[in-house]
Amino acid sequence: MTTKSSRRWIRYAFAVSTVLVLTNLSGVTAASGRPDCDVPNPPPACDPGPKPPKAKGNPIGHVDSVASTSKGLHITGWAIDPDTAAAIDVQILVDGKLVKVTTANTDRPDVGAAHPGFGNAHGFELTLSARRHTAVCVVGLNTGPGANRQLGCDREERSVSVLDLNIAGLGEKWRNDNGQGDATIAWRDRYRRVAHWMSRTGTLPDVIALQEMPVLKRWVTLLPDAFDPDPYEAHALLIAQIKTLTGANYRIAYASTDFVAEGLNHLYQGRTLIYNADRLRNTTSTVASGQPVPDSDTSTLGVQTRSSLPCFFSDRATCALIDGDGRHWVEAHINSLNGRWTRGPAAATFEIKAYPGNHILVINGHQHPQNPQRTEGDPEDAPGLRALVNATWAALQPYQKFIAPIIAADFNGDPELLPDFETANAAGVDFILLGKSEQFPARLSPVREGEIIPSSSPGPEWPHCGSVGTLLSDHCAVFVQFIHAPGGR
Structure with missing residues (x-):
């Protein structure tokens, strides 16, 4: 016998089941009027029409x-x-x-x-x-x-490229193209021109060898002087411009500095190597291990491992561009003409990231050969370069060499005492040399592609390389790319 309440419950359950059955049979819910497509056999109303043909595949x-x-x-x-x-x-x-x-x-x-x-x-x-x-x-x-x-x-991996440039420090006064009067070109604008050339031509040198590169300059002034750069500001400006215009990431391998007295003022500038860190890794600290001689030392002679001028009084981002202590090799000697301790050429080693363990030796020099009257110059600079080549190549003997040693230098004349090197490219007194394969066996057997920047040669109407509108320095920049030769190793 059923009670009144139980009969009401049965009528409710029957009504619900009827709705469910009707939904399953028609594919349309009584409540919404929309088809229920989430069932094993969706009703015709759920069919969106013919499907697009499947692609055989992307390229x-x-x-x-x-x-x-x-x-x-x-x-x-x-x-x-x-x-x-x-x-x-x-x-x-x-x-x-x-x-x-x-x-x-x-x-x-x-x-x-x-x-x-x-x-x-x-x-x-x-x-x-x-x-x-x-x-x-x-x-x-x-x-x-x-x-x-x-x-x-x-x-493109199996090649090595070098740009050599005497950047002429912070020079801003230049003789006009017609030889009459001077033009002012801010040093920062000249440095930007290097980055613009790289961007315009798509040239990203593995190594850029710079001479007369200012590291630290201090004037005696009462007011802030925009001409007086912070430590390593010139390096940071050049590297930042390259990054902005090309996207490439360059770093400072080392700065080998000389002290130049200018009355009450003074300047630290010298030879610097910067390099494309997207392609290269600096291996100098691995090859030249041990305690380096501080950059400030002006007594140690011969070939030695040195640290760079410390990056003090500068922002953290600029100092972070320097690899560690800026380790490098330097040759130092006593100039027999004036009896002074003299810092000679400097060197660092790198490897191409795509070929780890294969090393590249790059030497950066700024030579001052003696004149015929023996009143100035440096009779010891050519033997010093020879000693640096011998010592650094010997340090690389336990390692695989990717290419023979490369010398990029402002020689202020012709290279001397280097019969086992040949000229890869030259403009005036600026040379890029490559060791001969017989004396310096290495993995890369290169052919060469070279360029002089600016392309116009200095003539009698102007004393510098290029026009006032194009010059980077009073010297031309010299570029060489050593390309893997067909049939080479």
Whole structure:
């Protein structure tokens, strides 16, 4: 016997079950009128219509090689879109920037054999004449259903490049192009020109050897002087401009400084190596281990390991650009003409990150040969350079050498006492030399690509290199890229 309350409960349950049954049968809930598609067999109202055809696939391909040649950066590879047998376009990105779109339609029988039915005309090959030492990525542009796809990236790795420049310190007065009167070019503007050249030509030297590079200058002034830079400000300015204009990250390997008295004022400047830290690693502290001689020491003679001038009274970001204690080798001697202790050339070692363990020795010099009257100059600077070459190359003997030693220097004349070196490029008194392979066996068997910056040579109408609008210094800058020779190791 059922009670009144139990009969009400039965009627409620029956009503609910009826709604559920009706929902399952019609595919529409009584409450909302919308189809219930989350069931094993959705009603016709849930069918959105015909589905788009599935793409066979996004583009496929490969970047086969990126290599420096005498004509520029040579790039090869292939690309196919599985939805078509026709050739497709590819984008060439250099350092993340789109620089060219080309059609992958060159004959590649190997690609055709590996992908039957598409034919052979799916290769690409091009030369970017204005790029050196760059990262290249290639994107295949999709045809039909699907999406664009990056086919790969590669770098030109098997080469070494050096830029040599006597930066002329903080000089701001320059003779006009017509030889009459002077022009004022702020030193900061001149330094920016180096970065602009790098950006404009796409040239990112592995190492930049600088002479007359100011590190610290102190004037006796009553008011702040914008001409008086903070310690390492010149380095930081140059490196920051390069970063802004090219995206490349340069660091200071060392600053080998000389003291120059200017009355009540004084200047510390000398030879500096900065390097592209995206490609290179500074290995000097590994090769030249032990306690270095402080930069302030003016008594130790011979070839020695030195620290750089400390980065004091400067901001933390600038000091962070220096590798550790700025370790490097220096040759020092007594100048027999004046009896003074003299700091000679300096050197550091690096390795290409893509080839760890393969070392590069770069020597930076600023020579002062004696004149015929023996009244000035330095009779010991040429033997000092020879001693530095011998000692540093000997220190590298336990290590694999990537290339023969490189010397980048303002010689103020012709190189002396270096018959086992040959000139890679030169402008006036500025030379980049490379050791001969017979005397300095190494992994890289290079050919050379060189440039003089600015390209116009100094003439009788102006005493410096280039015009007032283009000069970087009273010297030309000398660039060389040592490129892996076909058939080399």
